[in-house]
Amino acid sequence: MRFTTSSVFAPARSTAPTGAAGGLPPKRDLALAWVLVTLVAVPAWVLTVAQARAMGAGPGTMGTTLPLFLLLWVTMMAAMMLPSMAPVAVTWVRGIGRSSSGWARAIRTVEFVCGYLLAWTAVGAPVYVVLAGTGRLIADHPAAGHWIGLTVFLIAGLYQLGPLKYVCLRHCRAPMSRLVRHAGFRTPVRDLRVGVHHGAYCVGCGAGLTVVLVRLGVMNVVAMAGLAVVIFAETLWSRGPLLARFVGVAFLVLAALAPFQDWLLPGLRGSMPAMSAV
Template identity: 60%
Template sequence: MRPGNLLPAREMTVAWSLMLVLALLAWLLVVGQADDTGVGPGTMGLGLPLFLLLWVIMTIAMMFPSVAPVAVTWARAIGRQSSGAARAARIAQFAGGYLIAWAAFGLVVYGILTATGDLVDSHPETGRWIGAGAFLLAGLHQFTPLKNLCLRHCRSPVGQLVRYAGYRPGARDLRVGAHHGLYCVGCCWALMIVLVPLGTMNIAAMAGLAVVIFIEKLWRLGPVFSAVVGVVFLVLAVLAPFQSWLLPGLEHSGPSMQPMT
């Protein structure tokens, strides 16, 4: 890539920093909301629109630190042809497309939480098996071809970004972000499913998963680390039916969820 295609170092730093600031602000919002709720089963009284809003904020908090390098790399690819304001708008479209992909997965999570919440309400003893199944699914997914394929893309997206340059200009950046977001969902969906037993608003669990996702994608030994995480989840799957403390998201406790303000 020729130097003319690169953003100035100052603008690259601004783009990187902005995404990290957005992630920090999202964490502050999530932590503030978590103060008003316990960790329990189901959707904790949230309707679908409010749940999706909270899910998108959670996605920004957990995913933007690891997706920032991809957004900045895309900014490098488009840097020569646009003004600073236009580049900012295009990066915003990339981020918007990325969040659309995760919001679509949020619909699936909402359905899972509704079903598991109803089941635990009527048959509390099933919670331990739901938790074991979630940990087992997450552990096995760490070793699947889909995980490996999507993780390779997330770790080295440059080749795919070159292909994106061939997209038609109309809504290209939105489509690029959504396409990358789908790879990210394919890489991380099972990790997010463990929030069902650990609790959707479990801040410690969210922070731990965010660290796992960041290391998987950015550390040079990320694939090895991913396998280790898979083994840990398989161990948790064996322990879950006998250790209720591993399943705070499948037990009724704490105050009811209050709508976000």
């Protein structure tokens, strides 16, 4: 399996000034970005695992309020998404304003990451509404969980194979040609706004993957780790688009099996009666 960041970094080389005085070498820039992302992603995984052990992977919102859910959601998204967006953050910060100091670039990287997470936080509210609705439906009609599982896997599979997925995936794999258009933003909020812009595309790219957490369990750590690997590979692996299609087909297969296989729906297990294949 060969991973590449050439599509991510090439635009920065062509748009950034060369030979800027005081600039850190690219390898040190990259190392600094990975350190910053690690300082966020590792604690996010630790908190997510600890919370998952306390809450389990039950249906619905598991009794959480919207503010608490949004806090858990953004923590989960930081754990899952930051590893795949780190190269984009460092490329943007190094390519725009390359003459700034190392610490200034570090601060700008943090702003970019905050904007990126804001985009994912905004998605948390509708996810909460969906979870609350499905939780109530399952409480009243336990057998509906099987068909909700079928519907979620079907939607996820069709989305993975649909055109919007690949519009967003193309951006996430080679984003700089679009991001440099925003170099004229005012500097106090420029990196935050660009982070939101990139995050919105990544929401579109990962929507089909994250929606399956509705049925696998929002606090299902194994599912989150698996999806994080898929997202990382889709974004940075040379055959990422092919993997995305493979995952889409796999979701359609799981949709066909979901009504008859309770083990595919750990987020609903224990809340619905078993069904047998006809």
